[in-house]
Amino acid sequence: MAFCSLNRTFAPIMKKYLLDLTVKSVERIHERYVLIRLTDGKPLPEMVPGQFVEVRVDGSPSTFLRRPISIDFVDREKNELWLLVATIGDGTRQLAELKAGDTLNCLLPLGNGFTAAKQGEKVLLIGGGVGVAPLLYMGAEMRDKGIEPTFLLGARTAKDLLLLDIFKRYGRVLVTTEDGSEGEKGFVTNHSILLSEQFDRISTCGPTPMMKAVARFAKEKGIECEASLENLMACGLGACLCCVEKTTEGNLCVCKDGPVFNVRKLLWE
Numbered sequence: 001m002a003f004c005s006l007n008r009t010f011a012p013i014m015k016k017y018l019l020d021l022t023v024k025s026v027e028r029i030h031e032r033y034v035l036i037r038l039t040d041g042k043p044l045p046e047m048v049p050g051q052f053v054e055v056r057v058d059g060s061p062s063t064f065l066r067r068p069i070s071i072d073f074v075d076r077e078k079n080e081l082w083l084l085v086a087t088i089g090d091g092t093r094q095l096a097e098l099k100a101g102d103t104l105n106c107l108l109p110l111g112n113g114f115t116a117a118k119q120g121e122k123v124l125l126i127g128g129g130v131g132v133a134p135l136l137y138m139g140a141e142m143r144d145k146g147i148e149p150t151f152l153l154g155a156r157t158a159k160d161l162l163l164l165d166i167f168k169r170y171g172r173v174l175v176t177t178e179d180g181s182e183g184e185k186g187f188v189t190n191h192s193i194l195l196s197e198q199f200d201r202i203s204t205c206g207p208t209p210m211m212k213a214v215a216r217f218a219k220e221k222g223i224e225c226e227a228s229l230e231n232l233m234a235c236g237l238g239a240c241l242c243c244v245e246k247t248t249e250g251n252l253c254v255c256k257d258g259p260v261f262n263v264r265k266l267l268w269e
Contacts, residue, residue: 015045021039021105024038033085035163038081038106044080052134057094058094067095068233072084085130086130112257114138122200123150124199125139126152126188126205127154127206128155129155132167136166139171202224203260204225219264227260231259
C-alpha cells in the first residue's frame with residue numbers, strides 16, 4: 001500500500017468550508033463542457049488559483065463520491081465562483097442539468113495553488129482541454145497585480161478552444177490546434193513563442209502527455225515549471241490515498257500536497 005510522505009514543508013493551511021452554493025447559471029459552451037456560475041448569500045471564501053472544489057452530485061444513483069473540479073474563476077464583484085465541467089460521466093452529466101436557483105453542495109477550497117507571480121517575472125500559462133480552467137483565474141490574479149500573463153492554449157480543433165474571449169480580457173493569448181484550424185498547427189510545445197521568447201516561469205494544466213512534454217521543455221531550458229495534476233481523486237483531503245503520486249519526496253497525495261507540483265519533484269520520464 002502506498003502512503004503519503006510526511007517529510008515535507010507544508011504550505012499554510014487555509015480554512016475549508018462546506019457550503020450550499022446557489023446556481024446562478026449553467027452555460028453550455030461546448031458539446032462536452034458547461035460553465036457553472038455559483039454564488040452565496042455571504043462573501044465567498046478566500047481561494048487561490050490552482051485550488052479545487054469537491055462537489056456533491058445529487059440525483060445520480062451511480063455517483064457516490066464527490067467530484068473534484070478546478071476553480072476556474074472567482075468574480076469578487078459579483079460574488080461568483082465559476083466551475084468549468086467536462087461532461088464525461090454520469091456525475092458530471094448530472095451537474096450539467098443544474099438550473100438557476102438550484103443548490104450545489106461544495107467542499108472548498110482544497111489543495112495548494114500555483115506560486116504567485118512576482119513583479120517583473122515573465123510567466124507563460126500553458127493549458128489544454130479542461131486544464132485551461134485554473135489558468136484563467138491565475139491570469140486574472142496576475143493582471144490585478146499589474147503583471148501581464150501570456151496564455152498558450154492548445155486544442156484539437158478551433159471549436160475545442162474554451163473561453164477564448166474571456167482569456168483575452170486578461171492577457172496575451174496564443175493558440176495551437178492539431179488540425180491548424182486556428183493559431184499554429186501542432187501541439188503547444190511546438191509553438192514558435194517557445195523559440196522566440198524567454199520566460200521566467202511556466203505554469204501548466206491539461207492532459208498528462210501534454211504536461212510531461214511541457215515539463216521536459218522547461219527542464220531543458222532551465223525554466224521553473226509547475227504542473228497541476230489531475231489524478232483520480234475521491235475524498236479530496238488526503239485520507240483515502242486514491243490520488244497518490246510518486247515524487248522525489250516519496251508518495252504524496254495530489255489532493256492535499258498538490259494538485260500543483262514543481263515538475264522537478266515529479267518522477268516523470
